[in-house]
Amino acid sequence: MTLKTRIIPCLDVADGRVVKGVNFVDLIDAGDPVEAAIAYDAAGADELTFLDITASSDGRAATFDMIARTAEQCFMPLTVGGGVREIADIRKLLLAGADKVSINTTAVNNPDFVADAADKFGNQCVVVAIDAKKVSGEGEVNRWEIFTHGGRNATGIDAVEFACTVVEKGAGEILLTSMDRDGTKAGYNIPLTRAVADAVQVPVIASGGVGTLDHLVEGVLEGHASAVLAASIFHFGTFTIDQAKAHMQKAGIPVRITT
Amino acid sequence: MLVSIVDYGSGNLRSAQKAFERAARDAELSADIRLVSDPETILKSDRIVLPGVGAFADCRAGLDAVSGMYEAISESVIERGRPFLGICVGMQLMADRGLEKTVTEGFGWIAGDVVEIAPKGPNLKIPQIGWNTIELEQPHPLFEGIKTGEDGLHAYFVHSYQLACKNLEEQIAVTNYGGPISALVAKDNLAGTQFHPEKSQKLGLTLIANFLKWNP
Numbered sequence: 001m002t003l004k005t006r007i008i009p010c011l012d013v014a015d016g017r018v019v020k021g022v023n024f025v026d027l028i029d030a031g032d033p034v035e036a037a038i039a040y041d042a043a044g045a046d047e048l049t050f051l052d053i054t055a056s057s058d059g060r061a062a063t064f065d066m067i068a069r070t071a072e073q074c075f076m077p078l079t080v081g082g083g084v085r086e087i088a089d090i091r092k093l094l095l096a097g098a099d100k101v102s103i104n105t106t107a108v109n110n111p112d113f114v115a116d117a118a119d120k121f122g123n124q125c126v127v128v129a130i131d132a133k134k135v136s137g138e139g140e141v142n143r144w145e146i147f148t149h150g151g152r153n154a155t156g157i158d159a160v161e162f163a164c165t166v167v168e169k170g171a172g173e174i175l176l177t178s179m180d181r182d183g184t185k186a187g188y189n190i191p192l193t194r195a196v197a198d199a200v201q202v203p204v205i206a207s208g209g210v211g212t213l214d215h216l217v218e219g220v221l222e223g224h225a226s227a228v229l230a231a232s233i234f235h236f237g238t239f240t241i242d243q244a245k246a247h248m249q250k251a252g253i254p255v256r257i258t259t
Numbered sequence: 260m261l262v263s264i265v266d267y268g269s270g271n272l273r274s275a276q277k278a279f280e281r282a283a284r285d286a287e288l289s290a291d292i293r294l295v296s297d298p299e300t301i302l303k304s305d306r307i308v309l310p311g312v313g314a315f316a317d318c319r320a321g322l323d324a325v326s327g328m329y330e331a332i333s334e335s336v337i338e339r340g341r342p343f344l345g346i347c348v349g350m351q352l353m354a355d356r357g358l359e360k361t362v363t364e365g366f367g368w369i370a371g372d373v374v375e376i377a378p379k380g381p382n383l384k385i386p387q388i389g390w391n392t393i394e395l396e397q398p399h400p401l402f403e404g405i406k407t408g409e410d411g412l413h414a415y416f417v418h419s420y421q422l423a424c425k426n427l428e429e430q431i432a433v434t435n436y437g438g439p440i441s442a443l444v445a446k447d448n449l450a451g452t453q454f455h456p457e458k459s460q461k462l463g464l465t466l467i468a469n470f471l472k473w474n475p
Contacts, residue, residue, distance in 0.1 A: 122312060
């Protein structure tokens with residue numbers, strides 16, 4: 001008996017619709033997150049992450065409805081992130097059908113919010129999403145800083161130190177995105193992933209930059225991640241979840257085979 | 260058959276309800292699955308499910324905040340012997356005490372305390388989050404037809420604490436995370452899963468159907 005390494009597809013949604021393209025072969029409506037979730041559920045994904053990038057409160061209501069509809073049909077874990085500012089937001093997401101809630105900017109602005117959330121809902125429910133960018137120059141010791149607002153705003157906060165802080169406050173998991181790698185298909189930022197994974201006791205989900213199945217293997221074996229998140233390689237059918245799992249298994253990583 | 264999922268402000272209630280409805284449908288059982296927040300309906304229920312997401316103390320406080328709820332659950336399952344299923348913290352509440360953050364009284368139905376998973380290696384992250392297989396220590400109707408062991412089905416776990424059973428005959432199944440961890444505890448008409456059956460796809464839906472058919 002071994003805990004299996006998780007493969008987590010991530011869907012960006014706004015106003016209850018998938019916005020970063022999803023293009024499955026058998027999907028009738030590629031913009032419907034519920035259909036995408038059902039397809040991933042059937043394909044053997046270990047979890048799903050929804051990132052809600054809605055700006056308006058009307059859009060937020062559509063997102064709650066989407067989560068509720070997904071939870072009616074997918075009997076797998078759902079993490080929802082984006083726009084979580086208050087404890088009441090977390091309660092609403094959980095009641096809609098989320099299992100875990102991911103907190104980003106609010107945790108940067110106020111790390112004590114993480115403590116409040118963990119006290120209320122348990123550490124296992126609180127994921128802190130960290131967006132980090134390399135700030136050290138060539139030949140210098142690696143250093144990564146937290147950025148907010150899609151990478152535009154530097155905070156001056158050291159990413160590894162921040163990870164330790166939020167874990168101490170009660171974060172149960174870290175979703176770590178390399179902003180340098182996000183969307184590049186050049187692979188996870190392994191030094192960053194490893195630095196954070198080795199520094200904290202909780203699981204780290206590697207994110208940002210996956211282009212090949214070897215990248216998933218690297219994230220686990222070299223980056224020490226407990227789970228690997230990817231978006232486009234799955235959305236566009238470049239690889240199936242089964243192919244990803246078979247590849248990881250061949251590399252000696254325990255995975256959950258469902259077929 | 261009226262199946263009440265106790266709504267006390269904790270947990271992923273909606274997904275639990277949907278999973279129970281699906282399991283009942285697949286097993287061709289006629290079941291009215293309700294989210295219930297009043298003690299009167301609990302007393303009328305044929306089966307009771309107690310979910311729980313969050314910290315032990317908060318779940319206990321949430322339950323106690325509903326006047327007469329604990330008493331109704333206790334009367335229904337302890338006095339009248341209705342089948343009971345606790346899920347995650349709902350299972351942990353069956354213990355004598357919870358030691359998460361503070362010491363909190365549990366129901367005292369399953370002997371033992373809820374204690375932090377002790378990390379036993381540098382690679383053992385806490386919480387345990389993800390899919391793990393189950394080792395059955397003794398047969399139980401809730402695991403009927405579910406393949407267990409290394410090559411068996413997986414269950415989804417998310418927890419930092421575990422119910423350390425004092426009576427090993429009440430520990431029906433374990434999972435391994437740096438050592439054995441209670442996955443299913445049971446006694447008479449009471450059962451509790453540390454994993455989330457409502458999130459465990461095939462294993463979970465089968466276990467839920469077994470619970471709906473269970474005649475302890």
